Amino acid sequence: MGCCGPVSVYTPAEVVEETGFSLDTLRYYEKIGLLEPVERNAAGQRRFSQEDVGWLGTIRCLRDTGMPIAQMLRFAELVRAGDHTIADRIALLEEHDRRVEAQIGNLTERKRYISDKISYYRSVL
Amino acid sequence: MGCCGPVSVYTPAEVVEETGFSLDTLRYYEKIGLLEPVERNAAGQRRFSQEDVGWLGTIRCLRDTGMPIAQMLRFAELVRAGDHTIADRIALLEEHDRRVEAQIGNLTERKRYISDKISYYRSVL
């Protein structure tokens, strides 16, 4: 924020708490470049920025909707490359959005089959 | 069916076509017991029954809604064990049904976040 205010910084434990990712997963994400190299304190321990935590929120959303890591990596690269990639980011997210929609449709349909099966079993009892 | 009519029988290729599972997957499912030992012709080649194909349809539905193989195996065992397991089958399917519902809810919520992100990016362009 300002030049003098305390910039919010998170310890690994805090980020685990806030994002729901395990510490191992956070290190893994950093290792593969899904997370940019995280700041360290004098002892070499990670100190995550507010921005890191926000980005992890995005990651969480994409992961939970089934985006493979490889594609998240591509998205991360677009984000890092700057504003001229915004159209590409939109394209990527729109494609993903369509896949999520398809997933929801699929699940909804399959759920009907399961419910029917349950009804059938109930009728047999 | 009758004692003399042709019982419908499917070659591996036909089952692949109808179920969308690969031949390797079908063999794998048989190996782990998700499919009961499939009938063979004189040469040892599989000849799937109508029942097998129907069961594979159920498997497809459960798989596509994210049921792990271990749980499908438990379900398969219940089915094989006979009618006295129907209450257990209902319980299993109901629990799965709730998970599917939760999945749909989750996806729907996440999808909103993604759509919002797209809108944001659009507004920036």
Next chain:
DNA sequence: GGTTGACCTGGAGTACGCTCCAGGTGGGAT
């Protein structure tokens, strides 16, 4: 009756996404 292609088996390998471990350092409360 010869060729092509579907199918067979057992077992190894792959892809993905973490998760765990050993061995070690540093911070911070008492």
Next chain:
DNA sequence: ATCCCACCTGGAGCGTACTCCAGGTCAACC
């Protein structure tokens, strides 16, 4: 000062669900 616990690294291991392969057999059509 001491102790404990969080954290560090590099690398190995794991769980899930297939997928592929080599080497071989049979069927079916020309």
